Amino acid sequence: MKIADNILKHHLRNVYFLAGTACGGKTTMSKLIAHKYGFFLYDEHIFSSEHREMTNALEQPAMMRKFPDWETYFNRPVQEYSAWLSDALAEELEMSLIDLIKLSQQQKVVADIHIDPEVAKRITEYGRIAFLVAEPELVVKDYYHRPDHRAIYDCIMGLPDPQKALQNCSDTLRYSITKTLQSVYESGMYTIKRDENSTVQATLALLEAHFGLQSDCSAKER
Numbered sequence: 670m671k672i673a674d675n676i677l678k679h680h681l682r683n684v685y686f687l688a689g690t691a692c693g694g695k696t697t698m699s700k701l702i703a704h705k706y707g708f709f710l711y712d713e714h715i716f717s718s719e720h721r722e723m724t725n726a727l728e729q730p731a732m733m734r735k736f737p738d739w740e741t742y743f744n745r746p747v748q749e750y751s752a753w754l755s756d757a758l759a760e761e762l763e764m765s766l767i768d769l770i771k772l773s774q775q776q777k778v779v780a781d782i783h784i785d786p787e788v789a790k791r792i793t794e795y796g797r798i799a800f801l802v803a804e805p806e807l808v809v810k811d812y813y814h815r816p817d818h819r820a821i822y823d824c825i826m827g828l829p830d831p832q833k834a835l836q837n838c839s840d841t842l843r844y845s846i847t848k849t850l851q852s853v854y855e856s857g858m859y860t861i862k863r864d865e866n867s868t869v870q871a872t873l874a875l876l877e878a879h880f881g882l883q884s885d886c887s888a889k890e891r
Contacts, residue, residue, distance in 0.1 A: 786856035
């Protein structure tokens with residue numbers, strides 16, 4: 670069964686999507702918007718365990734794929750590793766959209782989520798999604814210093830040849846981020862690129878203007 674895009678768009682009308690690359694600012698901005706405007710904060714990673722409980726090998730082969738050990742997991746060929754990540758995220762997106770439909774019926778939601786820009790075009794409005802991105806080298810520089818990625822770094826450091834695995838993961842990040850940036854820029858969707866001069870407050874102000882949150886707030890005050 671396939672649910673038509675226009676039906677999904679209708680039921681997701683109360684969702685503000687923040688998508689893009691790693692280290693682009695999605696997590697920080699979604700938390701700030703949720704706190705400031707009283708939106709429900711949806712982080713797909715928090716729901717991952719629940720999602721995995723409903724997977725099966727036929728419908729979600731990427732999410733269900735097993736690896737013999739961490740050495741194999743982290744040292745796959747870059748293109749294979751990247752393709753698997755994309756496939757797993759696409760499979761989980763279907764579950765996340767169901768979550769968002771349920772959560773947003775009686776409240777507004779800001780979602781920190783991975784979604785392809787061409788998919789986003791079909792299921793939400795231009796003014797309901799922003800892509801927050803960073804260039805590959807900035808992502809590689811910052812990725813393992815984030816608290817939520819520390820477990821990945823520690824796991825890699827415990828391997829027989831950690832530097833080889835770390836280099837492969839960094840190369841996979843560069844490859845995946847480059848592909849994501851190309852698709853985001855070609856889509857024409859609203860995009861904010863983080864660089865060394867970006868500030869939290871400036872990025873938040875851009876998002877508020879794009880989402881129309883400042884005008885919504887002003888209307889409520891009147």
